[in-house]
Structures are given as C-alpha cells and as structure tokens.
Amino acid sequence: MTANTLTIAAARDALRKREISAVDLTMSCLTAIDAADGLNAFVHKTPEIALEQARAADARLASGGAPAMCGIPLGIKDLFATKGVATQAASNILKGFKPEYESTVTTKLFEAGSVMLGKLNMDEFAMGSSNESACYGNAVNPWRAKGSNIQLTPGGSSGGSAAAVAADLCLAATGTDTGGSIRQPAAFTGITGIKPTYGRVSRWGIVAFASSLDQAGPMTKSVRDAAIFLQAMAGHDPKDSTSADLAVPDFEAALTGDIRGKVIGIPREYRLDGIPAEIDALWTRGIEMMRDAGAEVRDISLPHTKYALPAYYVIAPAEASSNLARYDGVRYGHRAKLAQGDGITEMYEKTRAEGFGPEVQRRVMIGTYVLSAGFYDAYYNRARKVRALIKRDFETVFAEGVDAILTPATPSSAFGLGAMSTASPVEMYLNDVFTVTVNLAGLPGIAVPVGLDAQGLPLGLQLIGKPWDEAGLLNHAYVLERAAGFVAKAEKWW
Amino acid sequence: MSIDIDTARKVAKLARIRVEEEVLPALASELSGILTFMEQLNEVDVTGIEPMVSVTPMRLKRRQDVVTDGGMQDAVLKNAPLAREGFFAVPKVVE
Numbered sequence: 001m002t003a004n005t006l007t008i009a010a011a012r013d014a015l016r017k018r019e020i021s022a023v024d025l026t027m028s029c030l031t032a033i034d035a036a037d038g039l040n041a042f043v044h045k046t047p048e049i050a051l052e053q054a055r056a057a058d059a060r061l062a063s064g065g066a067p068a069m070c071g072i073p074l075g076i077k078d079l080f081a082t083k084g085v086a087t088q089a090a091s092n093i094l095k096g097f098k099p100e101y102e103s104t105v106t107t108k109l110f111e112a113g114s115v116m117l118g119k120l121n122m123d124e125f126a127m128g129s130s131n132e133s134a135c136y137g138n139a140v141n142p143w144r145a146k147g148s149n150i151q152l153t154p155g156g157s158s159g160g161s162a163a164a165v166a167a168d169l170c171l172a173a174t175g176t177d178t179g180g181s182i183r184q185p186a187a188f189t190g191i192t193g194i195k196p197t198y199g200r201v202s203r204w205g206i207v208a209f210a211s212s213l214d215q216a217g218p219m220t221k222s223v224r225d226a227a228i229f230l231q232a233m234a235g236h237d238p239k240d241s242t243s244a245d246l247a248v249p250d251f252e253a254a255l256t257g258d259i260r261g262k263v264i265g266i267p268r269e270y271r272l273d274g275i276p277a278e279i280d281a282l283w284t285r286g287i288e289m290m291r292d293a294g295a296e297v298r299d300i301s302l303p304h305t306k307y308a309l310p311a312y313y314v315i316a317p318a319e320a321s322s323n324l325a326r327y328d329g330v331r332y333g334h335r336a337k338l339a340q341g342d343g344i345t346e347m348y349e350k351t352r353a354e355g356f357g358p359e360v361q362r363r364v365m366i367g368t369y370v371l372s373a374g375f376y377d378a379y380y381n382r383a384r385k386v387r388a389l390i391k392r393d394f395e396t397v398f399a400e401g402v403d404a405i406l407t408p409a410t411p412s413s414a415f416g417l418g419a420m421s422t423a424s425p426v427e428m429y430l431n432d433v434f435t436v437t438v439n440l441a442g443l444p445g446i447a448v449p450v451g452l453d454a455q456g457l458p459l460g461l462q463l464i465g466k467p468w469d470e471a472g473l474l475n476h477a478y479v480l481e482r483a484a485g486f487v488a489k490a491e492k493w494w
Numbered sequence: 495m496s497i498d499i500d501t502a503r504k505v506a507k508l509a510r511i512r513v514e515e516e517v518l519p520a521l522a523s524e525l526s527g528i529l530t531f532m533e534q535l536n537e538v539d540v541t542g543i544e545p546m547v548s549v550t551p552m553r554l555k556r557r558q559d560v561v562t563d564g565g566m567q568d569a570v571l572k573n574a575p576l577a578r579e580g581f582f583a584v585p586k587v588v589e
Contacts (some may be wrong), residue, residue: 100569198549212549241554310532321509328510330582335575344585349512361511365521366528368509369497379532384545386538391546425524426531442549467550 003028005168008072008225015061015071022061022071025171026054026115029073033117033169038494041154041164043078043136044086044119053115060113068252069232070113075164075173078119079126080106080216081205085116089207090134091124093355094333103205104237105174105216112232117170121160124357125324126181126209129431130420131159133359141189141414142167142490145455149493152414152457155185155431161219162189166490172220172229176206178213179312180435183447186219187409187460190449190488192481193219194226194474197467198442199244201230202237210319211242213312213439223448223478227251230470246468254471255478260294262476265402269305270434272411278453279408286406286450286461289483290476300402302393307386308437313429314370314383315440320360321367327355362425391441398466404476405464407434409447413457434462444470446477450484458488496526 003025006014014020030047050073057071081087081099088094106116121139123131130153131139141154142163154163158175162185165173175182177195186193194217201216208214218229231252236245266287271280291297329335329351336350356364370379397405411433420428438445444467447460461480465473497505502522506513513521567580576583 097573100566100572199552238555238557242549244550244552245555304538307535307538310534313528314532314535325510329575330584332573333575338585342585344587345510346512347585348510352510353512356511361509362524362528364511365502365505365509366525369501369505369525369529370532372505372508379535381545382535382538382540383532384547385540385543386535388543388546389538389540424527426527429531 004032004171006171007221008069008171008228009222011072011171012068012228016066018061022054022057022115023051025071026050026073026117029117029170032167036167036169036494039140039142039163039167040137041121041139041160041167041169042075042118043121043160046085046116046118049085050115050117053110057113057115067112067232068228069109071115072171073115073117074109075118075120075161075170076106076116077158077161077174077176078122079176079207080174081207082106082116082119086119087207088135089125090122090136091355091357091360092135092334093327093352097333101205104202104239105206105233108235109232114232120164120173123157123159124360125207125320126157126176126178127320127359127363128156129180129184129428130417131156132417133357135357138417139163140417142494143189143414143457144490144493145457151417153188153417155188155414157181158185158219162186162191162193165189165191165219165221167494172218172225174216175219176214176216177439178209178316179439180432182217182219183435183445183462184410184431186447187449187458188414190458190486190490191219191221192223192226192446192448192477193217194230194446194470195438195444196230196234196470197444199242200444200468200470201233202240202243204237204239208323210316211323212319213316223474223481224252224255226446227255227474244468249471251471251474254475256475257479257482259290259476259479262295262403263401264290264295264297265300265397265405266297267300267302267305267405267407269302270407272433275408275411279411279459282451282459282461283406283408286480289480290406293479293483298402300397300405302397302437304386304389304393305437308390308440309429309433311383311386311390312432312436312440314379315387317363317367318371318380319367321364321371324360324364327352359425387440390437394441394443403466404473407462407464409434409460409462413453413455413459438464443467444473446473448477448480448484449486450480451486452488497522497529
C-alpha cells in the first residue's frame with residue numbers, strides 16, 4: 001500500500017506521529033497523478049507549490065499542535081480561484097486567467113497547512129452531469145463495468161474531483177454542488193461527498209454559477225474524512241454576505257455511530273417509474289440498515305418533488321445568465337479577434353460565442369429568456385414560488401420530527417462517455433432528479449457509497465439533513481457507511 | 495410556449511452571444527424543448543405563495559460604508575486582454 005491510498009484520518013495520525021512526512025505523502029500523490037493522465041482528472045498540475053507547502057507542513061508538524069488538515073494533499077476543483085494558478089472553470093472564456101486573489105475556501109485550507117496538488121477537471125462553469133462539457137475534454141471514471149473496457153463518465157460537474165479521489169491521486173478534493181454536482185459524481189465513483197447547508201461554506205472566490213444554489217463541499221474516501229475536511233472549509237466569512245455567522249460544531253466528534261431513536265424519513269415521491277430495480281433494492285437495503293441501527297423509519301411525503309427539476313432549470317439558468325454577464329472580453333480571459341469596423345457589441349457577441357461551450361450558451365439564453373420582459377412572471381417568479389413550496393415540504397416533515405431523509409443518490413450507475421450525446425438536454429437534466437431538491441431548499445445532503453450493481457459499478461444513497469445539522473447528518477452517514485461496509489476499489493487500468 | 499426563429503434571434507442578441515443565422519432553427523427547437531419541460535410548473539397551485547428570495551431566513555450582514563480595500567491598479571488590470579495607461583481598453587464606444 002502506498003501513502004496516496006490513505007484516508008485523511010489515517011494520514012493525519014501518521015503525520016502527527018511522524019511515521020510519514022508530508023513531503024513523502026505529497027510525492028506519492030504526484031507520482032500517482034503523473035501515471036494517471038488517462039483519467040484527465042488533473043488539468044493544471046502544481047507540483048512546485050505542493051512540495052513547498054508540504055515542506056512547510058512538515059516544519060509545522062515537527063513543532064507540534066498542527067491542525068488536522070496539515071500536510072494533507074488535496075485536489076482543487078478548477079472553479080476555486082487560486083492565486084497565480086490557472087482558474088478556468090473549464091471554460092475557454094477564462095483561458096489564461098490567473099487570479100490575483102485566493103478563494104476563502106483555499107485560503108482556509110492553506111492556513112490549515114493543506115497541500116494543493118493541482119486543479120481538477122469539471123463541466124464548464126459547473127453546468128453538466130457528465131464532465132463532458134469541459135474545455136479540457138472529459139475526465140474519465142476509474143471504474144469500468146466487469147469485463148468491459150468502455151470508458152464511463154465520473155459524473156459531473158465535479159467529475160475530475162471524483163475521479164481523482166476514487167483513483168487515489170489525492171487524499172480528498174474540493175467540489176461544488178449547485179444541483180447535485182458533488183453527490184452525483186461521488187455516487188458514480190464510490191466515494192463520499194457532502195453538500196453543506198447553503199451558507200455554511202463561503203462562496204467568495206468560487207466562480208459563480210447560480211448564487212442562491214451554489215455551495216462548496218468536500219469529496220472524500222470516508223465519512224470521517226468528510227467531517228474533518230468540512231471542518232476546515234466551513235465558517236463565517238465577512239466577504240460572503242450569505243455565509244452564516246454560526247458556530248461550526250466539531251463534526252468529527254459527532255460521529256458516535258449512535259442513531260437510536262432517530263427518525264429517518266422515506267419520501268414516497270422518490271419512488272420513480274423506470275428506476276432500475278437495483279437502485280430500488282439498494283434503497284431498501286439502506287432502509288434496513290438504518291432500522292437495524294435502532295432508528296425509526298417513517299414514510300413521508302414531499303408532494304412538490306416532481307416540480308423540483310423544472311423549477312431548478314428556470315432558476316439556475318436565470319442566475320447563471322446574470323452571473324456570466326461579466327465574461328465580456330474586457331477585464332479577464334478571452335477576447336475575440338475583431339474585424340474592421342467591429343464595435344463593442346460585436347466584441348461582446350463574438351467573445352461570448354467563441355468562449356462559451358454549447359451547454360453554457362444554452363443555459364445563458366434560457367436564463368435570458370425567462371428573465372426577459374413579459375416572461376419574468378410566467379417563468380422566473382412562478383419557479384421561485386414553487387421553490388418556496390419545495391422548501392416548505394421539507395420544513396413540514398422536519399417539524400414533524402424527522403431527523404434525516406434517505407433516498408437514492410442517482411437514477412443509475414455511471415453511464416458511458418458519449419452515451420448521452422444524442423439525448424436531449426432535458427434527458428441529461430434528469431440525472432439531478434434526487435439531488436436538486438436539496439439545493440432548492442438550501443439543505444445539507446451527503447452521498448455515501450453503499451454497494452455495487454450487477455456490472456460491478458458503485459451505487460450510492462443520499463441522506464438529507466436539517467438546516468445547519470451537518471453534524472447529525474454526518475453521523476447518520478457514518479452509520480450507513482459502517483453498515484454497508486463498502487470497500488471496493490476500481491481496478492487499475494490507467 | 496414554443497420559441498420561433500425570431501425569438502431565438504432576439505434571445506441570442508439579449509444574451510450578447512453571436513448565433514449564425516443557419517443555426518437559429520436548431521437553437522429555437524432546442525430552447526422550445528426545454529421550455530416545454532418547464533411548463534409542468536403551470537400545474538402547481540401557487541396562489542398566495544410569495545416567491546422565495548432568501549435561502550435561509552437571515553438578515554444579510556451590513557458593514558460601515560467605508561473604503562476597506564483598493565490601491566491595486568496593477569493587480570486589477572493584470573488579466574485584462576487589453577489595458578492602456580492604467581485603463582481597460584475596448585473598441586470605440588462613442589462615435
């Protein structure tokens with residue numbers, strides 16, 4: 001076993017005991033990364049920064065009292081602004097952009113002594129469910145179906161993060177989740193991913209997609225790692241007015257493994273037609289695991305579930321069209337070559353046509369349409385009203401004593417790269433069916449790997465928690481993780 | 495509601511994205527497909543429901559209205575595709 005396969009928890013303990021150095025740990029990840037170009041997970045490698053940070057971490061560890069994340073090598077999604085390091089949101093419109101500032105999340109991680117190995121692949125501007133809209137080309141899932149060499153999607157948008165963690169290229173990675181972009185790729189690659197409550201983690205310095213839905217979170221090899229990593233990311237930030245000024249509890253200490261007497265809601269509206277029997281069976285097994293752990297399982301209703309996807313695909317593009325208005329070829333990134341006589345309007349239009357990929361263009365235009373005069377009430381305001389109803393559905397069941405909600409994470413296991421190329425955009429959007437409600441309601445949600453399907457591909461379940469109760473949610477996830485005993489790893493082919 | 499070619503052209507213009515004339519029919523049909531999906535929202539009774547404005551019920555923080563940052567012209571212009579004499583440079587806007 002090499003050091004790059006360690007969990008954060010194991011590496012932390014070994015680093016503190018000086019059984020391993022941060023430099024050696026970092027080197028083992030850098031070696032694994034260089035041997036894994038076939039996964040296309042790391043799109044900007046930063047070995048010099050990593051080694052410098054690792055040396056500093058070793059010095060800090062030697063003097064004692066270093067934080068838990070000190071010396072831990074991480075991958076950073078390309079959506080986080082990293083000072084002096086390419087930050088492109090996987091878009092050609094940000095080609096060459098090197099921020100003059102550091103995002104709050106990466107600042108906090110670096111202050112805790114963490115090591116950045118490089119930037120990770122993703123869907124362009126985090127818009128996608130398969131990592132196929134990236135300007136870098138798609139990332140590849142380390143998992144393959146039994147006896148097959150067909151390349152599969154690692155999911156999206158945090159596909160590079162998921163592939164890198166699942167293939168042990170880093171100990172953990174940052175992700176972001178607007179409609180499922182942490183949880184769906186985590187489920188597709190057999191890892192853990194948590195989207196915290198909206199406002200738990202600062203969004204400052206994260207390239208904005210849909211500001212009322214975006215939230216960053218960790219993607220890790222275990223629930224304990226998610227607790228440790230989230231601890232280092234979370235907390236109030238004066239630079240993000242929507243970040244919550246609330247104390248951050250000790251997430252790792254919350255992992256007691258005791259959920260006796262807790263109430264687990266099973267929403268009947270999540271039993272969808274056409275969902276593979278294997279997903280349904282996995283869900284049933286998960287329910288039994290919670291019951292065996294002493295929780296009370298209760299059927300619940302979230303009546304507006306069906307309308308979450310259409311509401312999301314109004315609200316998210318509307319916000320995206322506003323947020324992406326800043327890419328105009330003036331302040332940063334790409335500017336189109338202009339023809340004789342072209343004015344500023346031609347500059348905007350050509351720059352944005354060249355810089356944005358097809359899915360981003362589509363969403364910006366849909367957002368523009370639903371916000372335009374005459375349609376604002378019919379689409380955008382109606383969607384926001386439906387969003388209020390979706391949030392109320394959750395508030396009602398939590399008020400009735402439900403502690404957490406258990407659902408499938410995805411409607412299928414990982415699908416083939418290119419398999420959806422002839423599908424309509426709406427068919428791709430269906431990937432988010434179980435995850436998107438959580439973003440609309442601003443709740444915390446976590447995907448935990450629970451089993452393999454008949455093809456030998458990982459499947460995950462999702463737990464949804466009460467607002468600001470990541471501690472309780474992580475403990476429920478910990479119980480599920482221990483009961484499931486998921487230890488399978490992708491067989492190395494890359 | 496379906497989007498015709500003229501509407502697609504107008505939306506592209508509003509979004510400041512150049513779309514070639516021959517691509518407009520395909521774009522119109524794609525956007526129409528997405529809008530049809532959204533029309534499910536019309537089934538929901540939203541009478542008396544206020545549009546959601548805040549994800550979590552909290553008052554946004556305020557701070558003193560004072561300058562807290564600045565004096566970094568070079569850093570601000572560092573990533574500009576074209577900068578001249580301390581300004582962002584763009585094609586002529588006013589004739």
